[in-house]
Amino acid sequence: MLSILVKKQLAEIFRSFFYNPKNNKARSLISKIIMIALFAFLMIGILGGMFLAMAMGLRPIIRSGYGWFYFMVMGLVGLFLGIFGSVFNTFSTLYLAKDNDLLLSMPIPIKDLIASRLISVYLMGLMYSAVVCLPAIIVYFTVSSISFLKIVGGLSWFLVISIFVFTLSCLLGYVVAWGSSKLKHKNIVTVFISIIFLAIYYVFYFKAVDMMNVLVKNTVLYGRTVKNAAYLLYLFGKMAEGSVVGIVGYLTLSVLIVYLLWYILSRSFFKIATTSQTTIHSSINNKTFQQHDLFKALLLKEFARFTSSANYMLNCGLNILIMPIAGIALIIKSQEVIAVIQALSQNVEGGLVVMICAGICLLASMNDMAAPAMSLEGKSIWIVQSLPIEASLLVKAKAGMQYILTAIPVCFFSICVIIAFRLSFISSMFILIFPQLYCLFTALFASWIGMIRANLQWTNELYPIKQSLSVTICLFGGWGVSAIIGFFYIYIGYHLGMKIYLLLIAALLLGLSYIIMHYIDHHASEKLMNMH
Known part of the structure; x- marks a missing residue:
């Protein structure tokens, strides 16, 4: 026994090696061998090699x-x-x-x-x-x-x-x-x-x-x-x-x-x-419940879903805490960071401000809460489908949740950048406003890609949070777009000047955001009703 x-x-501990959490079916023999080999490489090759190097150094x-x-x-x-x-x-x-x-x-x-x-x-x-x-x-x-x-x-x-x-x-x-x-x-x-x-x-x-x-x-x-x-x-x-x-x-x-x-x-x-977990009993006496409009109720629902899962917060929203810490560290270590950014900007006029904006956008891209949000509805999607609400409001609420949770720490980080770099008024306005427009675009894009690539057939929430295609596209796509914004100016866009260049990119982001919102308004209902 x-x-x-x-x-x-x-078997319970290593279950993911033998069963696919996406469909709860047994993996093929080849898939099992690959999973075990990857785990062995991680433990023996990566971790073991790291501590072998440490031991050799001693x-x-x-x-x-x-x-x-x-x-x-x-x-x-x-x-x-x-x-x-x-x-x-x-x-x-x-x-x-x-x-x-x-x-x-x-x-x-x-x-x-x-x-x-x-x-x-x-x-x-x-x-x-x-x-x-x-x-x-x-x-x-x-x-x-x-x-x-x-x-x-x-x-x-x-x-x-x-x-x-x-x-x-x-x-x-x-x-x-x-x-x-x-x-x-x-x-x-x-x-x-x-x-x-x-x-x-x-x-x-x-x-x-x-x-x-x-x-x-x-x-x-x-x-x-x-x-x-x-x-x-x-x-x-x-x-x-x-x-x-x-x-x-x-x-x-x-x-x-x-x-x-x-x-x-x-x-x-x-x-x-x-021993079962503690149940908190509370009595409600003469308590008035506040009514919310539909969008706010959906938005609060998304916040509640986000804070109910440690996996969701750690994998999709960790940057909420990292950005304020990075902002404070930036003020302390501003000279070293200025030297690095100036080297990247290659002393191009206006390059410092553009590279700072691109860097803030890159950090903001690490928040992708809206990408797996629709997939996380899972088998309870029928509840949303049966409610008398517009599907576009549901999708926008998911985007709103990501925007709020990203825009606030981004604003704090931008203020820290302005203090650390002692920038002019015009440059400060660009650094405050441009990343906010980028946050709006990425939130809408993440909710859109999460809607069209929704996968409700999972048995472990880590699959839509860490392994879904929508999350991959948002994360690496955000990094790529941020890099393009910065380096395109250094090599080509500097002819336009910093102000015109950032205004054109901002207009492009607003235009793409409008197109995504238009698509959500006209196609979200059809997409939502066909999810199963």
Whole structure:
């Protein structure tokens, strides 16, 4: 029974490799092989190669006789990656699994159910931590001599890290599950946590080389400090070099941790698994509901749909937060950015303003909420079809949602640009108004392409959000149009002058926006009624 349950858990985790989320049908053998090969390339080739390069950069630490310090650093990195990769899977697998009620109603021993969930959590953490630990061990043995104790120590070090990842993932997964069941706006919280993890990742990625150089240059100083102030970390690194005390001590600690975790879960799992999410009861006494006009009601519906999905917000609207942050950073680092833009504009008269407008438009293109909005109606499209509303209003509401959520941060970023670059009044007006017209055009275009390329036959919302043709066209098309606006002026359009050039492009954007609105007004009803 335990092996069957483990297979079920792993099949659920890797289900997308074997079933197409678009139509919920089994993939062909060739498709399965390609999916598995791509995943292996990502984990082994990309991530594994990245941490292999990191380990090779730390080889001077091994040569200086501080191999334990090398293993301590790589171990902490492996611990972080393992937790980052498995914690969100842990809370849905172990604590808030959708099949808990079904499995608990069957004659399945509770201990087998708990063990299968724990094994799947451990294997996921093991996979992510192995991406760091195995390259670290390989690089160590290319520099240091090989002995039986070192082999045992390296394997024990890897095992201990995987158990620590497993334990911390279970603890943090419980926190995430508890918050998911208690918090009212849990999707916003999920987005916030994801952004924090992304920020930590990018800070580490861009600072990795500098940090490695600092570690290599100050190995002796840092090594002595760690050994004196944090002896357990020193022993953790020595374990990988074959220290018998480190091996026995940490393996014993790992066994105790696993036993304690099993003891706690075996006595609390049933309560956790059968606890439903908190339902908030509220009484309405003498409350007046505000009536909205039809378009505003549809617009509020689109905002509610956007904020109800963490996947939707992260993949289609992350730039809402990035642009204000980028604007503030621009003010701080204005001199460096001015130098880059001047180099791109090749000192062409007016080129600086045009390239700034093109750059803002490129950033605005990263918001594409309206592109998958119609597809996200899914099987509930019949509700919209049955309502006495004009289809054009529905499509325009989706465009309006994207425009509002994009135009506001774009306006803030434009103001930051004006402050940082200290531009003239005319240039400032172009930088304020031109990107707004671009935002209007891209919002209408995204809603239009999302309407004519709507795909309602999906089983996972990530398909229309990340893999649909409409999203691809809007994202890469927006980048292409922005680049053309900038570089066409540098090489050809400068003959017209900055003002005339931007006015002509603005007129073109307004004209295309009018054509799209005209098409929506006359063809949206037919398109909507034929969707199924």
